[in-house]
Amino acid sequence: MPAIQMLGITKRFDPVLANDHVDFSLEPGEIHALLGENGAGKTTLMRILYGLYHADEGEILVDGQLAHITSPKEAITLGIGMVAQHFTLVPSLSVAENVVLGYTRGLGFDPLAAQQNVAEAAARFGIKTDPAALVRHLSVGERQRIEILKALYRNARVLIMDEPTSVLVPQEVNVLFETLERLRAAGLSVIFISHKLNEVMAVCDRITVLRQGRVVGTVDKTETSQAELACMMVGRETFGVVRHGEHPQGQVRLRLDHLNALDNKGLPALKQVSLEVQAGEILCIAGVSGNGQAELARVLAGTLKPAEGRILVEDQDLTGSDPSRFLAAGVGRIPEERHEGTIGELSVAENMVLERLDDFTRNGLLDRNLIRRHGEQLIAEYQIKAQPTDRMRTLSGGNIQKVVLARALSGKPRFLVASQPTRGLDVGATEYVRSKLLEQRDQGVAVLLISEDLDEVLALADRIAVIYEGRIVGVIPTQEASLEQLGLMMSGACPQGAARGGNS
Amino acid sequence: MTRLKIERATAPLWVRPLIPVIAAVITFTLTATLVILAKANPLEAYYHFLIAPLSSRVSAIEVLVKSTPLLLVGAAVTFAFSAGYWNIGAEGQLYAGAVAAAWLGTILGNLPALIAVPVMLLGGFVAGMLWALTPALLKIKLAVDEVVTTLLLNTVILFVVSYLLNGPWRDPVSGWPQSPEIASSAMLPRLLPQARLHLGFVIGLLVIVALWFILSRTSLGLKMRATGLGMEAARFAGVNVNRTILTAALISGGIAGMAGVSEVAGIHFHLIDAISPGYGYTGIIIAMLGGLNPFGVGLAALFIGLLSTGGQTVSRALGVPAYLGDVVQAALLLVTLGAFILQNYRLRWVANEPRSSSPLHAASGNELKPD
Incomplete structure (x- = not known):
């Protein structure tokens, strides 16, 4: 019998259908990945399971029993724990105090007994921690383990981890995976929300892929590959906008020369990115989200200064310039987050x-x-x-x-950078935006389109540059691109025949 | 079964003018017990509080006198807040202007008033700007929180003033800790016979108009509002956010400095320790009461001026402690601010259906959209 069954879950945030009749089941003792792009509905589904949101339709079965979960408190009672992306620890309290917080009886509190209990629980699950340490002295990875311990201390048998690796450095990721495997061996179930293919393949037993609020499919790890998962995530649908005509060789409007940039955690996000965009073409940056696209967009908008390398727009060196100089040089920008662009x-x-x-x-x-x-x-x-x-x-x-x-x-930009310009838009608005981008291309504007939607990429691009972990793994003309090849490149494999990190 | 539910909704337009009235009624209900404890008739007390000051020429003019520094500090705070710069230091900047006025006022004696008065105002403006400069630079260069730095500098200048008054500037004649009287040509001219209403009031009104003009009609004003309402988006659009914040912070300090000039050169004619009973902090309340709208701020300044005059009237007429006036004034401010916030919500009864199937619940603002 599955530990959790979610049947026909539907949740609408007008005008977006965040979950559209989603079925999901979790076996005891498995690590099950929920894979999908940002906004695919992963977090919404899990928030429904944890009682933070309430589904408009559908039902949830816990151990085969129909459950009405209307608050996290009820979820905890049913043995469901969640570790959110943003931790909910009190930095000035000790580890033991944080773990037992809200789970004590009566008015009295015995710190030593609490430390004793927490130490026992930690030992039982093989989590290394010092119950007397103050949380503010702990690293991010250690804090995450305290969050896990907190859920386990409340007798969780199902643990929801929302993008747990997004805050961790690589060494801490390995420790997390060891912890999760130990929990699985102890018979617990873990739901692992992620959009990172390699992590999902490394630690999970089964993978459910969500796209635009719907389940694309559930697959066994042993029967799939990163390339297949990439294709499932980004999908393939037909739509109305048609690109016409081959682009003539125009002059180079944008040249990026060995660009390096750091993300807001100070880790390298762009590594040796070199690109050229010509007048009258659309160059698409394709890739699974979180591989440096956001930083590339910010660098080209002038809001993030590159650590190394050069940005040349026509003959002007804009490296390290303010947004106003990018604008003056004829750069048009469409930001990823619409609220970032408007007030x-x-x-x-x-x-x-x-x-x-x-x-x-x-x-x-x-x-x-x-x-x-x-x-x-x-x-x-x-x-x-x-x-x-x-x-x-x-x-x-x-x-x-x-x-x-x-x-x-x-x-009247001469070079246009558009970042996820159709994300979250309805069909009509999407087509409008796409047709405007094509119109700009036909008028001789150089367009750099950053998109995580392969349909959009294949429909609009003259050339496709695939980005993976901050590197351009290859640039190929669209007519030579196949879905399989793009899937491989997006999962980090270097394609044959494609120039690495450069221009054709 | 039904239950009460609170949800976000803007109040209809006709409610807005009623808010001060409603707030006054609530406040007077809340504070009536205290007035009775002070052995006075509440209705009579409130008459003296709100109506009596306006019933005679002398006290009505006094309301305007009390409003003069409030207009200026209210404008000063509004100017900074509009650009998202939380200047809590108008009090200190006011003192900086007062120090400049006390100094300039004693050395400008040979000049005609037509020159001396503008120099006084300009000097106070520059002094307020300089006192505001350090926190503003720390903010834009090192991202140091301006709330802390501007607030702390308020204390610093009090000690500077104390040093001046007990040291080099101590009145040589009386020996009191007050600076020598400023030259008569440096004094702000009186507006009416036999009343201490002075030019500062007109300057206050002009500053309010200038505030409106800058915010709504100039490029700087649009940049300030853009920065204050959406700093990241403003930066993205090419607005030089740091320069805008610096400009707003300095002009704000300058206006607060002019409030100091107005008090020294219009009322006291020398610098004293207690030149401001916390005008700089009242300026924050005025800016918020006025909703950062220049004309709202002007009205709020006049209203607070009325309340502080009324507080004195009450204690004189009914023999209740003067502090009672402060209590009522403070309560009224809290209730008014609360009312302004609550106008963005409404209460309504909803059927207590199971939550999971309630469309009302799904549409409520409690849930965030997916990222």
Whole structure:
């Protein structure tokens, strides 16, 4: 009998269907991966299981019994524990105090007895820890083990781990995997949320792949490969926008030269990235999320300074420049996070002029008529459902993205970098954004499109550069690309015949 | 079965003007017990609090006098807060302006008022700016929290003032810890006969208008609002966020410095230890009460000016402790601020269905969208 069964789980966050009739089952004593892109619905599903969200439809069976889980407290009673991405430990308390917190009886508290109990529990599960140590002195990996211990101390038999490796350095990842294997040997079940293929293959028994809120399939580790999983994650569907014509060899608009950059944890995110984008082509950066795409987008927007290497736009060296110089050099940017590009409490018209404020200012005074006319004009041209004076936050996601697009394109960019421009949009808005990108390409703009959606990549790209762990593993023309080959490259294998890290 | 549910929803427009009235009624209900304990009739007390100050020419003018520094510090705080710079140091910047005014006022005696007064104001502005400079630089260069640094500098300048008044500036005639009186040409001209309302009030009003103009009509103002409302997005769009914050912080300090000039050159004519009973902190309350809207801030400053005048009237007329006025004033501020926050919510009865099948629950704001 499965330890957990989730049947037909549906959860809607208007307008997005986060979980669409998801079936999921967990056997006792298995490590089961939930694999999928950001926004595929993994975390939502697990939050439903842990009682943080409530499903609109569907039911949950724990040990074959129908369970109504409406709060984490009930989940814990049913033996379900969760270790979230952001830890919930009190740094100034000891390990033992953190573990027993909220799980003590009566008013009295005996610190020594608590330490004794926690030490016993830790020994039982083979978790190395000092119960008397203060949490603020512990490393991230040690804190995560305390979170696991906390769940086990509450008699969890099912442990949900939400992207547990995203906060860890590689050595700590190995320790975590050893811990998880020890728990499995003790008969516990683990749900391992991840989008990293190699980790899933290293530690899990079965893998359920989610895409856009739906289950793509559940596979045994022994019967699958990283390449197959990559294809399952990014999917393959047909859609309406058609790319036409081969791109002529244009002049090089963007040149990246051995670029290195660090992520916000100070770890290398981009390694020796060299790329060229020509006028009149779309170069796509394909890859599984978290392989350096976000950092590449920020470097090209001017909000992240590269550690090494050079950025050349046409003949200007923009290495280490501010966003305003990128804009002046003719770089249009569409950020990954729409809210990163717009300000909710400002009006639509104000957001639209923010990148080129000098053009709308006379002697330091805003030209309010010009700003309003500019807003009206873009709203008409891009079919945005809004008034110029509306606050940005009142717009829908698709309309916000149209404002971002309108603002970037109204600056007549010569090089455009678009990062996940259609993520979270409905079908109509998606097609609109894609057709606008193609229109720019046809007008001779050099476009760098960062996308985790292979359909989008294959439909729009002239050339595809695959990124894996911060490196460009290869650049291939789209007509020579096959799904299998891209899957292999995205899982880190170097393709034959493709130039490594360079341009054709 | 039904239960009460709180959810986010903006109050209808007609509610907004009623908020101060509702807040006053709630406050007076809450504080009535205290007034009765002080052996006074609550209704009478509240009459003296809110109405009496406006009923005579003398006390009505006094309300404006009390409002003068409040207009300036309210504008100063609003200016910084609008750019997302949490300047808690208006009090210290006010003292810096007051020190500059006390010094300039004694050396400008030979100049005509037409020159001396602008120099005084400019000097106070520069002094406030300089006192605001260090925390602003620490903020933009090293990301040091400005709340802490601006707050701590308030204490520092109190000791500077104390040193000056007990040392080099001690009044040579009386020996009191107060600076020598400033020259008459450096004093801010009176606006009305037989009343101490002075030019500072007009300057306060002008600053409020200038605040509105800068925030809504200039490129700097848009950059400030963009920075304050979405710093990352502003930076992404090419706004020089650091320069914008620095500008806002310095102008804010400058305006607060002018409040110090206004008190020294308009009311006291020399520097004393207690030149400000915490105007700088009241400025924060005024900025929040006014919702960072320049005209709202102007009204809030006048309202606080009325309350502090009323507090004195109450204790004089009814013989209750003057502190009672402070209590009522503080309670009113808390209730008003609370009312402004609560207007963003509403209560309603909902059927107590099983949660998992309730569409209401699914649509509530308690759940975050997936990342």
